[in-house]
Amino acid sequence: MAKKTTIYDLAKKLGVSPATVSRSLNEHPSISIKTKERVLKAAKETGYRINKFASNLSLQKSNTIGVIVPRLNSDFMSTVLSGIEKMVNEAGYNLIISQSLELEAKEKINAKTLFESGVDALLVSLANETEDYDHFTTFTERKIPLLFFDRVFDMPNCPTIIIDNQLAGLEATEHLINQGCQNILHVSGNLKRSVYNLRYKGYRRALEKHGLKGCENLVQISNFKPESVQSVIQYISTSSAPIDGLFVSNDSFAVYCIKALTKKGYRIPEDIKVIGFNNDPVSEVINPELSTIEYPGYKMGVLAGQSILGHLGGSIDIESADQIIIKHKLIIRESSQKCN
Amino acid sequence: MAKKTTIYDLAKKLGVSPATVSRSLNEHPSISIKTKERVLKAAKETGYRINKFASNLSLQKSNTIGVIVPRLNSDFMSTVLSGIEKMVNEAGYNLIISQSLELEAKEKINAKTLFESGVDALLVSLANETEDYDHFTTFTERKIPLLFFDRVFDMPNCPTIIIDNQLAGLEATEHLINQGCQNILHVSGNLKRSVYNLRYKGYRRALEKHGLKGCENLVQISNFKPESVQSVIQYISTSSAPIDGLFVSNDSFAVYCIKALTKKGYRIPEDIKVIGFNNDPVSEVINPELSTIEYPGYKMGVLAGQSILGHLGGSIDIESADQIIIKHKLIIRESSQKCN
DNA sequence: CTGAAAGCGCTAACAG
DNA sequence: CTGTTAGCGCTTTCAG
Numbered sequence: 001m002a003k004k005t006t007i008y009d010l011a012k013k014l015g016v017s018p019a020t021v022s023r024s025l026n027e028h029p030s031i032s033i034k035t036k037e038r039v040l041k042a043a044k045e046t047g048y049r050i051n052k053f054a055s056n057l058s059l060q061k062s063n064t065i066g067v068i069v070p071r072l073n074s075d076f077m078s079t080v081l082s083g084i085e086k087m088v089n090e091a092g093y094n095l096i097i098s099q100s101l102e103l104e105a106k107e108k109i110n111a112k113t114l115f116e117s118g119v120d121a122l123l124v125s126l127a128n129e130t131e132d133y134d135h136f137t138t139f140t141e142r143k144i145p146l147l148f149f150d151r152v153f154d155m156p157n158c159p160t161i162i163i164d165n166q167l168a169g170l171e172a173t174e175h176l177i178n179q180g181c182q183n184i185l186h187v188s189g190n191l192k193r194s195v196y197n198l199r200y201k202g203y204r205r206a207l208e209k210h211g212l213k214g215c216e217n218l219v220q221i222s223n224f225k226p227e228s229v230q231s232v233i234q235y236i237s238t239s240s241a242p243i244d245g246l247f248v249s250n251d252s253f254a255v256y257c258i259k260a261l262t263k264k265g266y267r268i269p270e271d272i273k274v275i276g277f278n279n280d281p282v283s284e285v286i287n288p289e290l291s292t293i294e295y296p297g298y299k300m301g302v303l304a305g306q307s308i309l310g311h312l313g314g315s316i317d318i319e320s321a322d323q324i325i326i327k328h329k330l331i332i333r334e335s336s337q338k339c340n
Numbered sequence: 341m342a343k344k345t346t347i348y349d350l351a352k353k354l355g356v357s358p359a360t361v362s363r364s365l366n367e368h369p370s371i372s373i374k375t376k377e378r379v380l381k382a383a384k385e386t387g388y389r390i391n392k393f394a395s396n397l398s399l400q401k402s403n404t405i406g407v408i409v410p411r412l413n414s415d416f417m418s419t420v421l422s423g424i425e426k427m428v429n430e431a432g433y434n435l436i437i438s439q440s441l442e443l444e445a446k447e448k449i450n451a452k453t454l455f456e457s458g459v460d461a462l463l464v465s466l467a468n469e470t471e472d473y474d475h476f477t478t479f480t481e482r483k484i485p486l487l488f489f490d491r492v493f494d495m496p497n498c499p500t501i502i503i504d505n506q507l508a509g510l511e512a513t514e515h516l517i518n519q520g521c522q523n524i525l526h527v528s529g530n531l532k533r534s535v536y537n538l539r540y541k542g543y544r545r546a547l548e549k550h551g552l553k554g555c556e557n558l559v560q561i562s563n564f565k566p567e568s569v570q571s572v573i574q575y576i577s578t579s580s581a582p583i584d585g586l587f588v589s590n591d592s593f594a595v596y597c598i599k600a601l602t603k604k605g606y607r608i609p610e611d612i613k614v615i616g617f618n619n620d621p622v623s624e625v626i627n628p629e630l631s632t633i634e635y636p637g638y639k640m641g642v643l644a645g646q647s648i649l650g651h652l653g654g655s656i657d658i659e660s661a662d663q664i665i666i667k668h669k670l671i672i673r674e675s676s677q678k679c680n
Numbered sequence: 681c682t683g684a685a686a687g688c689g690c691t692a693a694c695a696g
Numbered sequence: 697c698t699g700t701t702a703g704c705g706c707t708t709t710c711a712g
Contacts, residue, residue, distance in 0.1 A: 004482075005687055017699045022691060030697055049478075052457050053397040054689030057704045060393065064436065064457070071639075072425060078418035085412060085439055089450075094457055096404070097437045099425055108427075117392050117404070117434055138389075142344075255625055285595055287627040299414075346705055357683045362707060370681060394705030398687045 005046040014042055025050065056118065064094040065308060066114035066122045070151070071101050075252075075280045076297045077125070080149065083301020084123065091309050093120070100127040111135040121145040121308045126153055128190040128223075145311040149192050149304045159311070161304050163328040165195050166294045169202025170209075171330050172247050172275045175291070177210050179273050179338045181245030184212075186219045187232055187257070188249040199249050199277070224253040229260045236272070237264065245273050251280040251292055258286055258335065273336040288334035300326055345386040354382055365390070376603070396458065404434040405648060406454035406462045410442050410491070415592075415620045416637045417465070419488065423641020424463065432651050433460070440467040451475040460484065461648045466491040468530040489644045491533050499651070501644050503668040505535050508633045509542025510549075511670050512587050512615045517550050519613050519678045521585030524552075526559045527572055527597070528589045538619070539589050564593040569600045576612070577604065581649035585613050591632055598626055598675065613676040628674035640666055646647040 006019040014021070023031045024039035042048075056062050065088050069077050085095050096119060100107035107127045114122060115138050122139055124221065125148065133153055139146045140157060152160040176184050186203045189196040200219055207213070220235055222228045237241045248254035254276030258268055266272055268288055276283055276292040283290035303324055347361040354361070356375065363371045382388075394490035396402050405428050407422055409417050425435050425586050436454060442446035447467045454462060462479055465488065475494055479486045480497065492500040516524050526543045529536040540559055545552070560575055562568045576583045588594035595615030598608055606612055608628055616632040623630035643664055 008689075018608075018689090019691080019700080020698055022689095023698085026691085032697060035697085050456055051397075051689050053393065053400065053402070054704090055691075057391075057393040057397050057706090058689080058691045060704070062393070071421040072412075073415070073418040075413070075415065078413040078415075081437075082411060082413040082439065085437070086441075089438060092453075094436045094453060095438065096434045097421075098424070098429060098435065099422065101426075113432075113434060116389055254622065259625075281592065282622055282625050285363060285599075285622050285625045348705075358706080359684080359708075360682055362705095363682085366707085372681060375681085391705050394688090394709075398692090398705080398707045400688070 003336035004042075005048045006051070006053075007048075010039060010042050010046065010048060013046075014038055051236075053066070057218060060118075061120050062098050062118045063092060064117070064119050066117070066119035067095055067097045068110050068114070068124045069097070069106060069123070070098055070127050071099050072097065075282075076150075076278050076295065079297035080099060080125075080301040080304070083303075085301075085307045087302050087305025088309060091305075093309075093312075100130075102128045104129040104131065105140040108135040111138070115139065115144075120142070121147070121312055123147050123149060123304055125149050126151040126193065128193060131192065135219030145308055147304060147308050147311075149193055149300055153194075159168055159307055159322045159324065160226060161300055161307065161324045161326065162195075163295060163300075163326050165198035166202040166205070168277070168328045168330075169247075169249075170206045171202070172199075172277070172293055173203045174210070175330060175332065176245040176247060176273055176275060176336060177206060177212070179245075179269075180338050181273055183210065183239075183241050183243055184247060185232075185236065185239075185243045186216065187222050187253065189222065189224060190220055191221065194318045195248055203247060222253060224250045226256055229253070229256040232257055232258050233264060234268075236261070242270045245275075247275050249277045251276040251283045251290060252279040254292070255282050258290070259269035269335055269337045270339050275280075275336050279331055283331075283333070286335075288337070291333045292331050292338040294329040294331050296326055344391075345383075345388045346391070346591025347388075349385065350379060350382050350388060353386075354378055400458075401460050402458045403432060404436055404457070404459050406457070406459035407435055407437045407463070408447060408450050408454070408525040409437070409439055410465060410467050412437065415622075416490075416618050416635065417433045418464075419637035420641040421646070423638040423643075424645045425641075426672075427642050428649060430647075433649075433652075440470075442468045444469040445470065447647070448475040451478070455479065455484075455502070461652055462486050463644055463648060464488050465535065466493060468533055470482070471532065485648055487644060487648050487651075489640055491535055493534075499647050499662045499664065501640055501647065501664045501666065502535075503635060503640075503666050505538035506545070508617070508668045508670075509539030509544045509587075509589075510546055512539075512617070512633055513543045513546035514550070515670060515672065516585040516587060516613055516615060516676060517546060517552070519585075519609075519676050521613055522552065523579075523581050523583050524558065524587060525572075525576065525579075525583045526586035526587045526589075527562050527593065528559055530560065531561065531563060533615050536589055543587060562593065564590045566596055569593070569596040572597055573600050573604060576606075583612060584617075587615050589617045591616040591618040591623045591630060594630055594632070595622050595626045598628075609675055609677045610679050615676050619671055623671075623673070626675075628677070631673045631676040632671050634669040634671050636668070 007018045010021045011018040021039050024036040098110040109230045146158045149161040152162055188200050191197045268274055274292050279292045279294040347358045350357045350361045361379050364376040438450040486498045489501040492502055528540050531537045568644045608614055616630045619634040623632045
């Protein structure tokens with residue numbers, strides 16, 4: 001049992017050719033049902049297992065799909081991955097997952113490794129840092145399907161899966177305005193990433209639309225780490241015009257803000273109304289419950305998987321890049337309640 | 341550029357043999373530094389990329405490590421995975437991640453696929469359902485390193501990475517007892533899984549130790565889904581002897597319980613003291629903040645990665661199975677505060 | 681230090 | 697319906 005059986009062993013044992021064995025094992029149409037059964041039986045008896053190394057080499061494909069994400073340990077990302085895994089696994093593909101840790105250099109290395117590993121397709125959500133996209137051209141040049149999701153970059157012939165971040169940002173801000181906020185602070189991530197940039201644009205547009213002044217200082221860039229909450233609090237407590245609304249592009253950071261603000265004596269939503277982004281589980285746990293934008297991660301994963309499988313299966317013309325926009329939803333909870 | 345260069349192309353171009361090219365590319369000792377540099381230069385110029393398919397076939401190894409987890413989208417699991425990925429990636433390995441979705445059948449399929457993909461090692465955290473472990477013998481027979489973490493199974497020569505669940509269960513329960521609880525309910529997962537079983541045992545031992553009666557009904561088995569919180573509340577509100585302590589083997593479910601209990605009019609911790617397990621982010625967000633057992637997921641991932649790399653590198657004797665026990669920690673917060 | 685040549689195990693075109 | 701045969705591209709003995 002420690003010795004592995006090859007199709008040659010089976011062929012010899014059954015007195016047929018290796019080709020026949022191969023064909024039997026691969027559901028080839030033109031093979032007699034009788035010999036196929038003989039082969040299958042013998043394969044089972046000897047504990048034969050296909051050697052993918054050889055098969056991959058011969059076919060020049062690996063049945064694996066690569067994924068690069070900023071980090072695995074975020075509720076949103078792991079939910080997306082769960083959806084991707086489910087879809088591609090059902091189709092018989094394996095997922096090689098790697099994380100860039102928000103570093104452009106690591107993203108480049110990951111891309112190179114995945115390329116060399118011979119992934120049949122690549123799914124990417126960009127690192128915050130990334131400014132140069134050369135490491136992806138290797139894939140497009142070799143016609144390896146490449147898809148961006150969430151943190152996307154517009155590359156010729158690469159499908160993207162996103163939500164309408166600008167609209168979502170506008171809706172979130174407008175909601176606060178409708179609740180009576182006049183001086184809203186926006187806390188966002190690196191504006192190089194379109195997700196954050198677009199939400200910021202939506203925020204600005206909502207302000208304009210309602211004739212509120214959108215001074216440059218009304219956005220704070222954050223890395224969303226717990227420590228960084230201090231600079232936000234600092235900004236709020238020293239602002240000349242008192243901040244009465246807070247739109248944070250990330251739920252868990254919004255939660256940190258709420259906790260810190262409450263500790264400082266601010267009442268949510270009486271003094272400051274807060275809205276987050278993502279609809280992470282924490283948003284329903286914090287008190288007051290956090291209003292937010294629902295970002296359907298699992299669905300995004302499923303669609304990313306389906307889309308890439310379509311490209312692999314050739315059922316979609318690879319030249320016709322597509323953009324899938326998933327519906328988001330404004331979720332109103334206590335943290336932005338009007339109270340008069 | 342669309343055409344790929346092979347070592348033969350390089351060999352021809354440089355007037356050397358493919359063997360020389362291969363050796364140059366692989367840091368082989370006995371190769372003149374001069375020809376090595378010539379080869380490296382030509383490789384860079386032509387955009388040569390190694391073909392892992394061929395290399396894998398020849399070497400009979402893939403430089404990939406397989407992982408099977410119950411699900412990706414849990415805070416704990418994605419944190420562990422993040423640690424694993426970090427370690428093995430630094431060592432030049434790729435991670436193929438798959439999820440069993442708690443189904444034994446899916447776990448078996450995943451194991452088979454990963455075996456056939458030729459992973460060099462396998463890391464597993466078991467599905468709740470799994471009762472039969474035959475799908476793993478394929479690996480041990482072929483001497484492919486196999487490691488279990490968190491939800492483990494004791495298999496000859498397979499290292500395991502765990503915390504001392506029994507002790508943790510005992511400490512959690514004892515903490516509640518010390519806070520004055522007399523009638524503690526334990527909510528756990530499938531007792532087939534040692535993690536839950538051992539925590540339950542620890543709970544029972546704490547009761548015995550303190551002379552409290554441990555009637556069978558003092559444990560409720562749950563799947564930890566939000567819906568299931570009802571049966572727990574039901575049990576508590578109809579219990580003849582009033583429940584004054586709740587030890588839940590899972591933080592997010594503990595949080596659901598707190599929310600539901602509060603809604604029902606129970607005061608936490610005055611009426612019922614609660615302790616969870618894992619130290620998920622939610623435990624610090626809920627009000628009152630949740631006492632819990634810290635389960636260092638990232639560290640577990642890092643150690644799992646290191647351990648398996650050790651086995652792969654041969655730096656550890658594969659026959660000497662080891663068991664790594666990571667330290668947990670009791671974290672006391674408001675939800676279990678004594679109040680008199 | 682370098683070259684020749686034999687695999688690694690599977691697939692598929694081409695014959696029959 | 698089945699067999700022959702030539703790769704897929706890299707690694708590695710064995711010679712030189």
